[in-house]
Amino acid sequence: MAESVTKRSEDYSKWYTDVVQMAELADYGPVKGTMVIRPYGYAIWESIRNICDRMFKETGHVNAYFPLFIPESFMKKEAEHVEGFAPECAVVTIGGGKQLEEPLYVRPTSETIIWSMYKKWIKSYRDLPLLINQWANIVRWEMRTRLFLRTTEFLWQEGHTAHATAEEAEAEAMKMLEVYRILAEDYLAMPVYVGRKSDSEKFAGAVRTYAIEAMMGDKKALQSGTSHFLGQNFAKAFDVTFLNKENKLEYVWASSWGVSTRLIGGVIMCHGDDKGLILPPKIAPHQVVVIPIWKSDEEKSLVKGKLESLGAELKAKNIRYFIDDNEQATPGWKFNQWEMKGVPVRVEIGPKDVQKNQIVVVRRDIKDKQFIPMDNAGDVIVTLLETIQKDLFNRALEFRNQNTFPVSNYEEFKKIIDDGGFVKAFWAGSAADEVKIKEDTKATIRCIPLNQTEKGVCFFTGKPSDTIAIFARAY
RNA sequence: CGGGGUGUAGCGCAGCCCGGUUAGCGCGCCUGCUUUGGGAGCAGGAGGCCCUGAGUUCAAAUCUCAGCACCCCGACCA
Numbered sequence: 001m002a003e004s005v006t007k008r009s010e011d012y013s014k015w016y017t018d019v020v021q022m023a024e025l026a027d028y029g030p031v032k033g034t035m036v037i038r039p040y041g042y043a044i045w046e047s048i049r050n051i052c053d054r055m056f057k058e059t060g061h062v063n064a065y066f067p068l069f070i071p072e073s074f075m076k077k078e079a080e081h082v083e084g085f086a087p088e089c090a091v092v093t094i095g096g097g098k099q100l101e102e103p104l105y106v107r108p109t110s111e112t113i114i115w116s117m118y119k120k121w122i123k124s125y126r127d128l129p130l131l132i133n134q135w136a137n138i139v140r141w142e143m144r145t146r147l148f149l150r151t152t153e154f155l156w157q158e159g160h161t162a163h164a165t166a167e168e169a170e171a172e173a174m175k176m177l178e179v180y181r182i183l184a185e186d187y188l189a190m191p192v193y194v195g196r197k198s199d200s201e202k203f204a205g206a207v208r209t210y211a212i213e214a215m216m217g218d219k220k221a222l223q224s225g226t227s228h229f230l231g232q233n234f235a236k237a238f239d240v241t242f243l244n245k246e247n248k249l250e251y252v253w254a255s256s257w258g259v260s261t262r263l264i265g266g267v268i269m270c271h272g273d274d275k276g277l278i279l280p281p282k283i284a285p286h287q288v289v290v291i292p293i294w295k296s297d298e299e300k301s302l303v304k305g306k307l308e309s310l311g312a313e314l315k316a317k318n319i320r321y322f323i324d325d326n327e328q329a330t331p332g333w334k335f336n337q338w339e340m341k342g343v344p345v346r347v348e349i350g351p352k353d354v355q356k357n358q359i360v361v362v363r364r365d366i367k368d369k370q371f372i373p374m375d376n377a378g379d380v381i382v383t384l385l386e387t388i389q390k391d392l393f394n395r396a397l398e399f400r401n402q403n404t405f406p407v408s409n410y411e412e413f414k415k416i417i418d419d420g421g422f423v424k425a426f427w428a429g430s431a432a433d434e435v436k437i438k439e440d441t442k443a444t445i446r447c448i449p450l451n452q453t454e455k456g457v458c459f460f461t462g463k464p465s466d467t468i469a470i471f472a473r474a475y
Numbered sequence: 476c477g478g479g480g481u482g483u484a485g486c487g488c489a490g491c492c493c494g495g496u497u498a499g500c501g502c503g504c505c506u507g508c509u510u511u512g513g514g515a516g517c518a519g520g521a522g523g524c525c526c527u528g529a530g531u532u533c534a535a536a537u538c539u540c541a542g543c544a545c546c547c548c549g550a551c552c553a
Contacts, residue, residue: 004514032545088552143551150553201553223553262553293512332513350512360512475553 005340007274012218013146019268020147023277023341033145033152037261040341041148043285044264045155049135051187051283052157052259055179061131061159066113068137069104074112078237081111084204088140090152106139111205111230111256114160115238122162122252125244129172130162148265149222149475156260162252164244166231169253170208173229176257177210180225188263189280189392190214190270191400192224193422193470195447200431203256207231213446213470215400216269219420221446221472224266227257265475270396271365277342278365280392281385288314288321288381289343291334293350302354306374310349310359313378319385339364344388345381365392404470407459417443417473427469428458443471 005018020026025041028034037045053063069092076082085108092104107113114132122130139153159176163169177194184192192212202209206228214224232251235241240252271278281287292307294300307323314321322343324334331348338346348360357374361381365388372380403421407413416423423443437460438444448469458465 140553142553226553291512295511327511330511330513330515332511332515334514335512336514348512352512 005274005276008217008272015272015274016265016269017147019272019276019340025264025268025277026147028147031152033142035147035151035153037155040285041264044267044279044283045261047283047285048183048187048259048263049157052179052183053135055183056133056157056159059175059179061133061161063134064132065134065136066110066117068107070107070110070113072103072105074116074238075105077112078205078233080233081205081237085109085140088142090139090141107136108138108140109256109258110134110136110138110158111160111234112238115234115240115254118160118162118235118252119238119240122240122242124242125164128162128164128242128252129168131159131172132161133157133159146265146475148261148268150262154261156258158258159256161255162235162240163255164242164250164253166253169231169255170229173208173210173227173255173257176255177212177225177227180212180227180257180259183259184212184214184224184263184266185393187280187282188267188270189282189389189396190224190266191393191397193447193449195449195470197226197447198431198434198445198469200434201445203228205230205233206256207233211447213472213474214266214270215396215403215422215472216266216475217272217399218269219403219422219472221422221474222262222266222269223446223474224263225257225259228255230254230256271392272342275336276340278392279342279344281344281389284342284344285320286322286341286343287319287385288345288347289334289338290321290323290347290349291331291338292323292325293331293348295351299351299354302351303349306349306354310347310374310377314381317378317382319378319381345384347377347381363388365395408457409459413437413443413459413471414441417441417471421472422446423459423471424468425459425471426456426465427460427467428463428465429460433460437471442473444474446470446472446474 005022006014008015023040024038026038027036029036075086089108090106092106093100118130121127135157137153137155141152142150145151161172163172181192181194184190192214194212195210197209197211203226208229210227211223212225214222216222232253234254235251241249242252244250267279268277271280290307290310292303294303311321311323335346342364344364346362346364353359358371359374359377360369361372361384362369404424405416405421407416407423407425413423434445448467452466452468454468455464455466
């Protein structure tokens with residue numbers, strides 16, 4: 001009986017697919033490109049969603065919900081937007097058995113329908129800022145899909161804000177970018193490069209796009225969150241104006257920002273190993289799994305007694321724990337199963353432990369096994385979870401830094417990209433140069449870090465440059 | 476849309492080339508007994524429009540043609 005995943009070193013994408021399915025995170029839906037998020041995967045999404053939602057509310061945002069269907073005419077109002085999204089949209093042309101007067105787009109993102117409503121709601125500077133987020137599903141008809149990373153339909157949040165000034169809208173985009181950085185680094189333990197997108201990579205309809213970019217276990221990049229300064233593009237397209245303090249009519253300034261279930265894919269590829277998933281404690285549905293062990297009925301009642309007191313202690317410390325007392329499965333099977341599912345800490349209690357008043361505690365990430373006294377188990381485990389959270393981040397950070405390289409010419413660049421890794425180097429090229437690099441190497445500018453002060457020479461054009469860019473192959 | 480491939484039990488496959496009784500195997504599932512500190516053992520059992528349609532033949536999972544679906548590599552895409 002060999003129920004293990006493909007080794008990461010053998011076939012990384014097979015490994016990924018194996019983990020997603022064997023850890024019961026998701027399954028393929030009946031329609032090509034669709035995904036069923038299974039309870040365990042959904043629980044991870046709920047963790048992420050709760051963390052985000054709290055941070056959004058702490059930064060002054062409120063939730064609302066806008067319709068799934070968008071009239072075709074709305075999509076066409078912003079030229080770049082329709083050009084960018086129309087080819088990957090699903091369109092409804094029949095309703096109630098009749099051909100519709102106007103086709104309805106299934107939202108690929110909600111800027112258009114939201115700004116059509118903002119036109120009604122915004123009249124004065126007193127109505128601003130308007131800071132709305134929605135949790136929703138969206139549809140993008142992708143040609144090639146991968147569970148969590150790119151599916152036809154996925155879950156996300158999209159924030160859409162309206163402001164009286166460009167500075168305020170830009171500040172909002174930056175603020176939410178920072179929220180995303182905190183989400184990625186402090187909760188998902190996934191270090192990210194934070195920066196601006198090049199013009200060719202920016203969102204269709206944005207003035208500027210910002211992103212967080214993470215390195216996966218195969219040294220490819222994953223765009224993990226984006227935040228856009230939209231300028232007045234959508235306000236102009238939907239004619240959203242307000243009277244400012246000087247009683248002058250002005251177009252509203254906007255931002256939008258989003259993260260999606262793709263983050264789950266990021267967590268899998270950032271931390272996972274050949275035994276499966278490794279979840280950061282802060283988002284793990286179960287932070288601790290307790291596996292009781294007994295043979296006789298006598299041992300069973302002894303162990304059960306200890307389980308109760310341990311459960312009470314873990315609960316008192318607000319630890320999310322699960323006692324796997326299923327008698328149909330053997331302990332060995334459970335060990336493997338919960339390692340596959342990435343539970344950060346495993347606790348074993350058997351007759352021997354009861355006798356010594358101890359428990360066995362095993363870390364998922366480094367397999368470290370220790371025996372600790374029963375009495376202060378709660379405190380020890382709280383500390384252990386914090387340590388694991390930090391260690392996961394540091395391990396990922398070290399991996400990323402060791403695989404991020406400077407280059408001084410294009411030959412070096414090609415070698416790094418071919419061998420796998422990020423390139424962090426001075427850049428003064430054009431959009432055409434970006435295309436050329438992409439054609440040659442499949443690498444793109446992932447982001448241009450903010451607040452740069454250094455000067456150097458562009459590795460591609462040889463021109464002087466004050467801009468460092470990060471290049472990589474991406475998902 | 477171009478190139479290649481695959482459709483047989485819940486999953487993974489064999490059988491097909493060379494047509495011939497009740498279509499097999501592994502895992503999973505069910506029942507019973509024994510087990511339980513790293514994926515338990517034995518015994519018994521359930522489960523199949525062999526992708527669809529047409530054709531060839533005494534006879535088709537197997538040969539021929541058409542269709543459909545899916546997968547991989549491109550193209551496209553974040």
